[in-house]
Amino acid sequence: MERPLLEDIRDRLDEFTATEKKAAHALMANYPVQGLGTVAQFAEAAGVSSPTILRFIGRLGFPGFAEFQKKLRSELESQLNSPLARSATLEDEQGGDPHVGQLLENVRETFAHLPRGELEGLIRLLADEKKTLHLIGGRFTDGLARYMAAHLRIVRSGVNHVAGQQGNWLDQLLGMGPKDVVLIFDIRRYQTEIVQFAEAAAKQGATVTLVTDSWMSPVGRIASFVLPARVAVPSPWDSSLALMAIAEVLIAGVTRENQQRAQERMQSLEILRNEIDPTTESRTTGPDV
Amino acid sequence: MERPLLEDIRDRLDEFTATEKKAAHALMANYPVQGLGTVAQFAEAAGVSSPTILRFIGRLGFPGFAEFQKKLRSELESQLNSPLARSATLEDEQGGDPHVGQLLENVRETFAHLPRGELEGLIRLLADEKKTLHLIGGRFTDGLARYMAAHLRIVRSGVNHVAGQQGNWLDQLLGMGPKDVVLIFDIRRYQTEIVQFAEAAAKQGATVTLVTDSWMSPVGRIASFVLPARVAVPSPWDSSLALMAIAEVLIAGVTRENQQRAQERMQSLEILRNEIDPTTESRTTGPDV
DNA sequence: GTCAGTTTGTAATGTTTGTTACAGGATTGC
DNA sequence: GCAATCCTGTAACAAACATTACAAACTGAC
Numbered sequence: 001m002e003r004p005l006l007e008d009i010r011d012r013l014d015e016f017t018a019t020e021k022k023a024a025h026a027l028m029a030n031y032p033v034q035g036l037g038t039v040a041q042f043a044e045a046a047g048v049s050s051p052t053i054l055r056f057i058g059r060l061g062f063p064g065f066a067e068f069q070k071k072l073r074s075e076l077e078s079q080l081n082s083p084l085a086r087s088a089t090l091e092d093e094q095g096g097d098p099h100v101g102q103l104l105e106n107v108r109e110t111f112a113h114l115p116r117g118e119l120e121g122l123i124r125l126l127a128d129e130k131k132t133l134h135l136i137g138g139r140f141t142d143g144l145a146r147y148m149a150a151h152l153r154i155v156r157s158g159v160n161h162v163a164g165q166q167g168n169w170l171d172q173l174l175g176m177g178p179k180d181v182v183l184i185f186d187i188r189r190y191q192t193e194i195v196q197f198a199e200a201a202a203k204q205g206a207t208v209t210l211v212t213d214s215w216m217s218p219v220g221r222i223a224s225f226v227l228p229a230r231v232a233v234p235s236p237w238d239s240s241l242a243l244m245a246i247a248e249v250l251i252a253g254v255t256r257e258n259q260q261r262a263q264e265r266m267q268s269l270e271i272l273r274n275e276i277d278p279t280t281e282s283r284t285t286g287p288d289v
Numbered sequence: 290m291e292r293p294l295l296e297d298i299r300d301r302l303d304e305f306t307a308t309e310k311k312a313a314h315a316l317m318a319n320y321p322v323q324g325l326g327t328v329a330q331f332a333e334a335a336g337v338s339s340p341t342i343l344r345f346i347g348r349l350g351f352p353g354f355a356e357f358q359k360k361l362r363s364e365l366e367s368q369l370n371s372p373l374a375r376s377a378t379l380e381d382e383q384g385g386d387p388h389v390g391q392l393l394e395n396v397r398e399t400f401a402h403l404p405r406g407e408l409e410g411l412i413r414l415l416a417d418e419k420k421t422l423h424l425i426g427g428r429f430t431d432g433l434a435r436y437m438a439a440h441l442r443i444v445r446s447g448v449n450h451v452a453g454q455q456g457n458w459l460d461q462l463l464g465m466g467p468k469d470v471v472l473i474f475d476i477r478r479y480q481t482e483i484v485q486f487a488e489a490a491a492k493q494g495a496t497v498t499l500v501t502d503s504w505m506s507p508v509g510r511i512a513s514f515v516l517p518a519r520v521a522v523p524s525p526w527d528s529s530l531a532l533m534a535i536a537e538v539l540i541a542g543v544t545r546e547n548q549q550r551a552q553e554r555m556q557s558l559e560i561l562r563n564e565i566d567p568t569t570e571s572r573t574t575g576p577d578v
Numbered sequence: 579g580t581c582a583g584t585t586t587g588t589a590a591t592g593t594t595t596g597t598t599a600c601a602g603g604a605t606t607g608c
Numbered sequence: 609g610c611a612a613t614c615c616t617g618t619a620a621c622a623a624a625c626a627t628t629a630c631a632a633a634c635t636g637a638c
Contacts, residue, residue, distance in 0.1 A: 017614085017615060018616095019616065019617095020615095030366060031369075033362050033365050033366045033369070036325050036358075036362055036365075037359075038594085038595065038596085039595075039596060039597090040594095040595080040596095048616085048617090049616070049617050050597090050617090051597080051598080051616075051617070052615090054596075054597065054598090055615095055616090064596075064597080065595090065597085066596080066624095069325075069326075070326075073322050076322050076325075076365075077319060080322070097400060097538065099537075099538055100396070100397075100400045100534070100538065103396065103537065103538075104393055107389070107393055107396070108389075111386060111389045140436060140440065141436075142435065142439075143432035143433060143434075143436030144432060144436070146431065146432035146435060147429060147431075147529065148432075150428055150431075150432065151429065151526060233541070235540075235544060235545075236544060236551075236555075237440060237537075237540060237541065237544065239537055240436070240533075240537075241533055244529075244530055244533050245389065245392055245530055248388075248392065248522070248526075248528055248529075248530055249386065249389065249392075251524075251526060252388055252522070252523075252524035252526065255525060255526065256524070262525075306584085306585060306586085307585085308585075308586065308587095328627090329624095329625080329626095337587090338586070338587050338588080339625095339626080339627090340586075340587070341585090341586065341587080344585095344586090353626075353627080354625095354626060354627085355626080
């Protein structure tokens with residue numbers, strides 16, 4: 001009664017026969033609505049006969065089609081009454097912005113297809129205080145690099161936001177070596193300067209990592225870690241929201257990875273800040289140091 | 290076929306007889322699941338007899354119970370397949386990162402409680418080319434101001450990102466008047482410099498607008514438009530993702546509001562860029578000018 | 579208080595539906 | 609290449625279902 005039926009079907013997909021799988025797929029493709037009609041409708045949609053449907057739901061553990069539907073309805077009921085679903089249905093009822101819907105979908109899809117190892121690996125790399133971090137972004141994504149640098153600087157030392165005139169970049173490139181990690185934000189159209197910077201850094205032995213769109217920046221060829229994000233929205237612009245979500249998860253991850261040191265640094269900074277600007281109201285704990 | 294049945298029932302509630310209303314209420318209380326079982330189940334849940342249910346759905350305009358259910362199922366199908374609903378239902382299964390779930394929830398809740406008029410009003414204000422725009426953010430949110438400025442600069446003229454040393458701000462403040470619009474990103478803890486900047490700008494007649502967290506920056510007191518966003522996440526940091534989502538919707542809105550001029554500017558910029566840097570591959574259309 | 583109109587439930591009905599027995603067909607193992 | 613097993617669809621069946629006819633109960637008006 002507790003486990004979602006959809007998961008059960010997915011896990012046990014191999015137990016079914018060939019035509020039963022057709023039934024399973026038809027149901028999953030339009031879950032759970034496909035199971036709420038008649039057996040004949042279900043059978044037609046799956047391209048099989050009615051008895052096959054019955055055998056399918058029998059193998060799932062239901063004594064009859066009626067019980068199967070009852071389970072579907074009760075699942076649907078609790079799902080639709082959850083606060084999360086409520087806000088979702090209420091929104092598009094009263095004309096929720098389709099743009100916002102697409103934004104949410106992008107973030108969700110981005111993390112659904114993000115290789116878990118890549119994310120964890122990059123977090124560990126960024127948390128390594130023996131490395132020096134260099135963050136850089138393109139025309140639009142530089143704000144993200146800046147945002148992330150502002151947080152990481154509080155959590156750890158050796159964080160550098162590569163910004164400003166292109167001429168300055170050369171200075172930063174000069175000292176780079178195996179102890180440096182470069183995190184690049186880059187979406188199309190991929191700026192040649194960024195690519196050149198990445199290539200130069202890699203040539204000097206620095207580890208290059210990349211947060212990009214699904215089409216993948218050319219930097220991806222030389223990067224050790226690549227995190228692709230969805231950017232398409234109903235607008236002439238691409239959306240960087242999913243990139244930002246990745247940035248925030250990275251920030252949280254690095255903070256978690258090095259919790260006690262991060263806290264110490266936060267407190268020291270807090271004290272420093274109060275000494276410099278006593279007008280600012282003080283708080284002993286909290287994030288915004 | 291298009292209008293949601295739930296609305297129809299709500300509107301026409303007075304047309305029904307007393308017991309039919311009981312049926313209507315039972316359906317609305319557990320919509321649409323209650324209508325997907327048998328007539329007898331529906332009748333029992335509503336505390337009426339089966340024929341009353343039939344008369345009820347007959348009055349709704351359906352020739353029979355089967356057609357009524359068909360309508361419910363098709364409604365449910367399209368609703369569950371919308372990107373909004375998907376993000377709500379799918380995220381908590383397949384063990385997605387709880388942090389990501391919270392991020393999505395924040396964005397959703399933010400827009401659910403955003404006064405529609407405020408958003409539209411602010412977009413119109415930002416789209417007004419007779420005004421000069423000044424964007425400014427705090428320690429962490431300055432990246433957002435930068436991000437938004439980078440886009441708006443392409444869509445329209447007179448966009449200024451107030452950045453750098455605090456001393457420079459004074460210069461920008463000097464010339465301000467009723468023709469200036471200040472858009473401030475500010476989350477706790479609210480920096481006194483930002484508040485001072487806002488107050489000074491307001492005193493000189495500029496329109497002050499604000500994107501902030503739910504606790505509301507003190508700037509809110511003097512702001513003409515205030516858009517609050519959810520920022521809580523399971524991390525010592527606050528999340529600015531919902532602020533960024535607002536920024537992107539604003540960008541898209543301003544672009545839409547002034548489409549032909551934006552396109553002209555994009556093309557001119559494209560040409561300019563190619564003249565300066567011929568190595569960059571050229572595209573005649575597209576966002577990333 | 580009575581009558582007309584409306585509303586509601588009971589009970590019967592005809593149909594659709596889920597269900598099952600069975601036979602043809604495919605597949606696998608020897 | 610044969611046989612045994614498993615899979616799948618056809619067709620018949622019985623139960624559950626939506627549906628309808630009808631009578632009782634209620635309501636409001638005169």
